[in-house]
Amino acid sequence: MPRAILSSSSATTVAQQLSDLLQCFPAAAIGGVQWKTLLQKYEERYSTRLDIFSLGHETPLAASTMLLFDVLRLVNSEDGDNPIVAVEDEVALVPKPGSASSWPSLYQVLCTVVRENGTVDEEGGQAILVSQLKPLLQRMWHNTFDEASFGYLTEEGSSVKMRKMKHLLQALLRWRSQRLEWNGRSCRAMDEALRQELELVPSKRHNDLLLRFVSKVDAPLCASEVCICPTVSTDDDAAEVSLEISSRASTMSSAVQEELAALRAENEKLRCRNNMLESTVSYQDNFITAQLPENLFDNPYEPPPQVWHSASASPTASTVSHSGFSGSESGTPMGSGHVTPVPLQVGHPITLVPMGWFMGDRGIIPCGLVQQARAVFEQHRAIPNWFCSQQQITINVPRPDLEQ
Template sequence: MARTVLSCQTPSTVAQQLSELLQCFPSAAIGGIQWKTLLSKYEERYSTRLDIFGLGHTSPLAATTTLLWDVLRLVDSEDGDNPIVAVEDSVVLVPKPGSAASWPSLYKVLCSVLREHGTVQEEGGQQSILVSQLKPLLQRYWHSTFDEGSLGYLTEEGSAVKMKKMKHLLQALLRWRTQRLDWQSCGGRHSRDMDEALAPELELLPSKRHNDLLLRFAGSVPQEKPWTALGQVLPYQGEEDEAGEALSPEVSTVASTTSSAVQEELAALRAENEKLRHRNSALEKSVRDQDSVPEAQLPENLFDNPYEPPPQVWHGGWSAASSPTASTVAHSTFSGSDGTPLGSGCVTPVQLAPVGQAITLVPMGWFAMGDRGLIPCGLVQQARAVFEQHTAIPNWFMQQ
């Protein structure tokens, strides 16, 4: 008969061993196991008796909450000497080879593998995958050391069960999923991550074309996650806190509050875009109005002759532009001492354009320089005789 001795290990070592042993129970991810069963399997595996009082604990309940604090999910604490303990959902959803309690993570990966790599194996059938194809896929997506032949677990009573084939593992996964859903329907704890992992239902059925089993979804293929348009997960309506109580309305409306803030921001952006749109429309209308103003049309032959002045200057002709009181021009021709003909005369200003735009001819006189700079003799007398004979100044332009 083996001798049982008191455990002399440190509390940290005992806590690690208890945690690893608890995760060998698939029920640790469902409704939990009794403390007495866990303690019995601990003493059987390590061939020693665990003295919780020697470790400084006053009761089994105090020992479990202290030694298993990092993985503990306390299911029932009414019996302080034999509480029901389980593993936290966040722990069992992490792949861990050798831990039967991590079966929810394996189930979740199976659903993802079926979505990504499943094919239609039967005519008119659903998307499915052969069981013989699962091992390399699970080694790739779940854990590189996965081997169904090395897996085993402990029942709620503490009996050891060894798995040999992939179909045995799949059958156990389907059974554990059903047990978890039944436990939740009877008042068990809900959690969003666990419910999303176990939401798809899988089934095993024999293949008609191959000597193998097919794994497929029971019903329509579910979606991976209910993502919103902004990439956020929709709030879970049945979520509860760690004590198993329903969350307060304030906590459950956090996502809706965030969504409302986003909607308000979108409404402000839409209003600003509408304002800019109206402003652009007004600018476009102003540009169109400017383009519609007719341009001044000029005569085609306005600049044909570069020596002609603009038409508005000579409008009305020479006769209309002339002054009614035309000037009288007197001129004479004479010769100088050297016989060179000299022109001498006086021209009064003549208005050749309308008033305001007149071009005045300045009177000019040409006289010889030097000894011929004097006024020719008889010029004044001749001009005087002309003025005395006529009452009005003659118009020399008309005479010519």
């Protein structure tokens, strides 16, 4: 297809197209792009041959200076036919999703995201999972951010398309290193945006990568970071830079201090709970191992105190009548059964012998009591059957007081 030759009437359009194309090079924010490479990519993209003479420019250096006036940072003009052009640092620090030269602004926002939303990692620094970056970048950098749609042109003009967030982060870290190695002029805002160094490391707790600071956020600046700071010429500028560095260090350390305070509070809560559990277990152990006193209860075979008292007060116990049946004399036996009970008649009331006579040295058994009881049972050669005999049996038990 034949290429059209541009005229001077389309100079404004050509300038805008060249500016947009230059910002597709990440090198435009580093060491610059050669004019011949930029011109070649322009003709490939727009299928138009750019004739600078028809636009009123005698040399490529004059054409680049006029057409890229709004964004131009002229890096090298020794070769007038092939100057090296780049974009100003202020332009590179403006968020623009379609512009790969705006990567310094993206790197600066990434540092802010890690500092404000990161957590303390195993080494005491701040880090954040890569899978958490996209919504934060859409909120803090640009609402149309999408790593899958991010593409750029290399210094030779080759097109590269990003697919994953880790590829974009690796490219950002590589571009930062190239910018720091470049010995050209830098503004203070650019040096501040690239001051903190980030790195990608595997996560030990998740199947993901961590984006974290190489050193702790509250650590002093290393030598490589100090050398890229702007040269201070007066005492006022030195005081201003020192104040800015100290304020940023205090801001970065506040997040770590808050995290440490939360961890201390959690440890104190767990310590109190542990002490409470230990006291509860100790109380239960004491309760289980406690033994009752040896003499807590009386001997069940020992008479109650009132028996001793009644025996000492009166040698003769009260006379009561006992029966093996409940209720009346001819009631139902206390045991369970279906045998018809036989009434039992007692000739004389049964006198209970005081228990004190048989205990200790308070008395002896009356004479003849055992012999009389034996004689009563010897009258019968067989033991009477109380449940089957129909004859009423009368048992006379002698009274101890009459024997005496």
